[in-house]
Amino acid sequence: MNEIKYAVFTDKSIRLFAKNQYTFNVESRSTRTEIKRWVELFFDVKVIAMNSHRLPIKGRRTRPIMGHTMHYKRMIITLQPGYSIPSLRTKINKKKYT
Template sequence: MNGIKYAVLTEKSVSLFQKNQYTLNVESGSTRTEIKHWVELFFGVKVTAMNSHRLPRKGRRMRPIMGHTMHYKRMIITLQPGYSIPPLRKKKELK
């Protein structure tokens, strides 16, 4: 399960919940089949389709040396109808 970094919760990714699609950041070296296997095994769901793209690297200057941030791959995972990932669909309650 070390290939999946974290779920992405942006305005666009939250709107994709209605289409039964979830957005995850994964390690750049992970393959689509590995990610599909991990998601199906860990969450107990069936994956229909997967779309992926690499995020652009951002530069970071550390005095005279120019560095870059970590590379991640973003996956948009479509689940079969009737399946969902409950921890991502929970709304935050106000106190």
């Protein structure tokens, strides 16, 4: 459970809900298979695809900061048709109407 930091709610991630895709920030050292297993067990869904990328470091100075790396990467998880994560969808709906 420590692999997934939190769900991401940006304009793009909200649009991806229509395609049955969910976005999470995860630990950078965790593997794709670990994340897939954890999502399938915790949310009781079937994952068919996963895409990941590391976010760029923001605010670079003229001198590079030694040893500074991002501690997370972003995963876009696609679920099989018929599956969804309702707790994330209700969180978005509450934010829209308040």
